[in-house]
Amino acid sequence: MPGQLGYLEYCKRRGFTSCYIWACPPLKGEDYILYCHPEIQKTPKSDKLREWYLSMLKKGIKENIVVxxxxxxxxxxxxxxxSRAKVTAARLPYFDGDYWPGVAEDMITQxxxxxxxxxxxxxxxxxxxxTKSPLKASEHANSSSHVSEDTMLMKMLGKILHPNREDLILVHLQHPCNHCCVLMVSGTRWVCNSCRYFNLCESCHKAEQLREDRERHPTHSREKHTFxxxxxxxxPNDTKDKDDILESEFFDTRQAFLSLCQGNHYQYDTLRRAKHSxxxxxxxxxxxxxxMGKRRTGRFRPV
Incomplete structure (x- = not known):
């Protein structure tokens, strides 16, 4: 757990604003990253893995790493x-090879x-x-033509992601603006004097001052709060990583790394083999x- 929190703190110092965690344990016997797990290794259930992540992240909140x-x-x-941010697919984070981008691309094709x-x-x-039946279908299509593809896509994606929403953890390393949802990394944030977790960015705070009283924060109360x-x-001003970048085709994707290990029998089922691998x-x-995938004989032969 200290190692994971240290990594989050490193990301925060590098200027990253958020972290996305999918609490999705692999099936028993399935090699997700490392090839050949020990037979005695236990695979956690989804709820246990999620609880572990949340306990770690709550500790990160206490240490001011996670906000x-x-x-x-x-x-x-x-x-x-x-929130005044528009619900649109353009805001969604896109991770190449992840679950939801592939589903979204299939839905766009449909x-x-x-x-x-x-x-x-x-x-x-x-x-x-x-005939009459296709005509009715055409009329129905015309009546719903005003609904944008973006809105339809978000509805379809939402139905798929909603049952597993608790497993799709989103970690804020910086404070988000409660109006535009942008994560604030520089300048000034405006904190509500009454609400503990209500923050506005500079542009949203300026817009807030120009609104009528009934539209100002909090909208459900006559008494308006101050910021x-x-x-x-x-x-830091310089968030560039000073370490040298090592590029290798074996580490471009998870599957490429797993194929390398499988092809060369780089196993992790015993301590001795894990050290060699x-x-x-x-x-x-x-x-x-x-x-990739070629075996090497001689002094680098796998044990």
Whole structure:
């Protein structure tokens, strides 16, 4: 646990504003990253793994590393409190190879296909070449044409992600603005004197002062709250990583690394094999002269 918190603190010093955790344990016997787990190794259930992550992150809040916890669904798929941010797919984080981007791309293809089918039905309806049933379908398509593809996509994605929303943990390393939801990394944030976790960025605070009293914070009360400015500190001016970047095709993706280990029998089921496999992985990282999946004989032969 201290190692994970140390990594979060390192990310915060590097200027990162958020961290996304999917509490999704692998199936028993499945190699997710390391090849060949020990037979006695236990695989946690989803709820146990989520509890472990949350206990670690709550400790991070106490140590001022983490400022807030939520989940992907609550933050991006619905407006909470006085949020004025638009619910749109453009705000969603995109991680290549992750679960939801692949689902989103399939849904976009489906939406385009339906749109093309409706267009063809409309053209046939204009020529009088279709029966009554397709005509009704065309009329239904016209009535719903004002609904944007973005709105449809968010609704479809939301239905899929909602049942597992608690497992899609979103960690805020910086304070988000409660109106525009932008994470603030520099300048001044305006903190509500009455609400503990209500913050506004500079632009939203200026807009707040120009609103009518009934639209100002809090919108559900006649008594309006005041704000105090607070300078955003803790992030160095230079967030560039000073360590050398080591590039290798074996570490571009999780599957590439797993294929390397499987092809060369770099196993982690015993301590002895784990030590040897770790040494060979470092060799590939620094030398990078072996073909992926090819075995090497001689002094680098796996044990």
């Amino acid at each position: 807030d916890l939520t989940n992907l669904y609550d933050h991006f798929f619905r407006n909470q409190g006085e 939406l385009h296909q339906k749109k093309n089918d409706h267009k063809l039905q409309k053209e046939k309806a204009g020529e009088g070449l279709i 105090r400015p607070m300078e955003i500190t803790g992030i 770790s040494m060979m992985v470092l060799y590939h990282l620094h030398c990078n002269d072996l073909g």
